[in-house]
Amino acid sequence: MFRFGESIGIILKNITENKRLERKIANLHTKLLQSQEEERIRLSRELHDGVGQTILAAKLNFQAYNRNPKVYGAQFDTGLLLIDKASQELRDIYTNLHPSTLREIGLEAAIRALSSDLFPSMDVEADLDLNLKPDLESTVANQVFRIVQEIFQNVIKHSQARKIYLKIHVKGRQLFLDAKDNGIGFQEKKREPSPPVLDLKISAEEWKI
Numbered sequence: 001m002f003r004f005g006e007s008i009g010i011i012l013k014n015i016t017e018n019k020r021l022e023r024k025i026a027n028l029h030t031k032l033l034q035s036q037e038e039e040r041i042r043l044s045r046e047l048h049d050g051v052g053q054t055i056l057a058a059k060l061n062f063q064a065y066n067r068n069p070k071v072y073g074a075q076f077d078t079g080l081l082l083i084d085k086a087s088q089e090l091r092d093i094y095t096n097l098h099p100s101t102l103r104e105i106g107l108e109a110a111i112r113a114l115s116s117d118l119f120p121s122m123d124v125e126a127d128l129d130l131n132l133k134p135d136l137e138s139t140v141a142n143q144v145f146r147i148v149q150e151i152f153q154n155v156i157k158h159s160q161a162r163k164i165y166l167k168i169h170v171k172g173r174q175l176f177l178d179a180k181d182n183g184i185g186f187q188e189k190k191r192e193p194s195p196p197v198l199d200l201k202i203s204a205e206e207w208k209i
Contacts, residue, residue: 043093051089058082107141108132111148111168118152124162131169140175144168151179158183 061079064072102110108130115126136144148166155161161183168177 046089046093051086051093054082054086054089058086102141102145103138106132106134107136107145108134110145111166114145114149114152115166118156119164122156124155124164127163127165129165129167129169132175133170136170136175144175144177147177155181155183 058079061072061075061082065076065079069076105113111130112128115128118124119126148168151166152164155164161181164179164181166177166179168175170176
């Protein structure tokens with residue numbers, strides 16, 4: 001039988017633990033918002049510096065052709081090639097935002113395919129521990145895939161890692177993601193259980209599993 005003081009202690013401990021988890025989830029949500037803003041900036045830069053400049057170059061070539069088709073006849077063909085290039089750049093951006101492989105083969109297979117495309121040529125060993133439901137909603141699958149893309153890109157560009165471990169699994173209505181590598185700044189230490197990626201969203205409906 002619990003004494004009154006012991007009961008109060010247990011209640012206070014539970015409150016403290018809940019507050020700690022709330023702070024961790026709030027921090028993760030802040031990081032997600034920052035990541036989304038960085039993604040918007042990156043997309044804007046790609047459209048302006050990539051597609052925008054290619055279309056401008058095509059326009060200048062067509063204008064030269066219009067001024068004097070005999071002198072600038074080759075500029076018409078160059079303009080067409082630049083339009084094709086701009087179309088491909090737009091398709092690449094769209095694929096990055098909503099990969100066709102993700103729609104066709106599902107999240108787990110798409111992550112494994114991404115790993116196979118990126119890491120062998122970079123001499124990076126990937127250990128993937130994936131346990132995902134095949135019927136994840138597209139909103140969840142797209143967000144998780146973008147997170148994994150960023151993790152993989154960071155490994156390649158910044159960490160100089162030779163090994164990466166990625167674990168994603170679904171437990172009940174929560175999706176958990178844990179990633180680590182042996183690159184710069186890596187330290188083997190006791191890890192706290194990762195909070196669910198599901199809780200990064202304010203609206204639980206958007207992350208419904």
